[in-house]
Amino acid sequence: MLKRISTLASTAVWFCLAFVALATAGARETTTWIEQLLLWERVSGEPQDATYQAFKTAQAYVYDERWNDAITNLQSFITKYAQSKYVDDAQFWMCYSREKRGDDAETVFTAYKDFIAKYPRSEYVDDAKANMIKLATTLAGAGKTKYRAEVAAMQSSDDEELRLQALYALSQHDDPATVQTLTSLLESETNAKIRQKIVHVFGNLSDASAGETLSRLATSDPDAGVRKSAVYAIGNRSSS
Numbered sequence: 116m117l118k119r120i121s122t123l124a125s126t127a128v129w130f131c132l133a134f135v136a137l138a139t140a141g142a143r144e145t146t147t148w149i150e151q152l153l154l155w156e157r158v159s160g161e162p163q164d165a166t167y168q169a170f171k172t173a174q175a176y177v178y179d180e181r182w183n184d185a186i187t188n189l190q191s192f193i194t195k196y197a198q199s200k201y202v203d204d205a206q207f208w209m210c211y212s213r214e215k216r217g218d219d220a221e222t223v224f225t226a227y228k229d230f231i232a233k234y235p236r237s238e239y240v241d242d243a244k245a246n247m248i249k250l251a252t253t254l255a256g257a258g259k260t261k262y263r264a265e266v267a268a269m270q271s272s273d274d275e276e277l278r279l280q281a282l283y284a285l286s287q288h289d290d291p292a293t294v295q296t297l298t299s300l301l302e303s304e305t306n307a308k309i310r311q312k313i314v315h316v317f318g319n320l321s322d323a324s325a326g327e328t329l330s331r332l333a334t335s336d337p338d339a340g341v342r343k344s345a346v347y348a349i350g351n352r353s354s355s
Contacts, residue, residue: 185212203239221254224250252284263292263296267281270300270303301313314341
């Protein structure tokens with residue numbers, strides 16, 4: 116109980132100090148939004164080394180949605196601090212800023228892919244994959260079907276949420292190739308919840324091969340939950 120009260124008191128003091136610091140900074144007409152952010156971090160106990168401050172200055176442009184400035188400053192940081200422990204963060208936000216600026220979707224997709232290959236242990240890998248799924252869905256919808264395979268590949272992620280995002284992206288297409296991809300995923304997927312969601316997607320596809328796949332699943336899939344979901348999906352297709 117005493118520890119909890121102490122923690123609450125410390126938090127209250129921290130907020131008071133932060134408020135005073137920002138108010139003081141705001142009183143100076145020449146203080147920028149970025150300077151106020153850095154001042155806040157000084158009060159909050161964030162690292163104060165030059166490398167970290169340089170990174171946060173560049174990142175602040177991302178938060179402010181000033182994409183051109185963000186890209187320029189992030190690139191400058193990456194060049195100057197190539198060995199920094201923050202360089203993978205900077206690389207991710209560079210990709211993100213290029214996406215938000217509206218750069219060519221294929222180029223940005225490749226940039227995210229290169230980021231993942233170079234920094235496979237970065238905390239931003241799953242975020243990069245999620246953004247790649249969105250880009251790949253857009254590209255596939257524009258007729259560049261090879262990106263469906265890219266989405267399907269992300270179904271192998273250990274992150275269940277990411278696999279569901281990939282599944283949703285695939286469900287936006289309705290043709291034999293999509294049915295074939297989903298069938299392959301269903302056979303390799305071990306998570307019962309996701310297998311049933313794949314069956315649900317089959318039920319929303321109008322392609323004839325989707326109906327054939329559902330009939331096979333309803334009678335012969337070893338998972339009772341999948342068989343039940345397939346029967347339900349067949350019923351939905353019949354009533355639609």
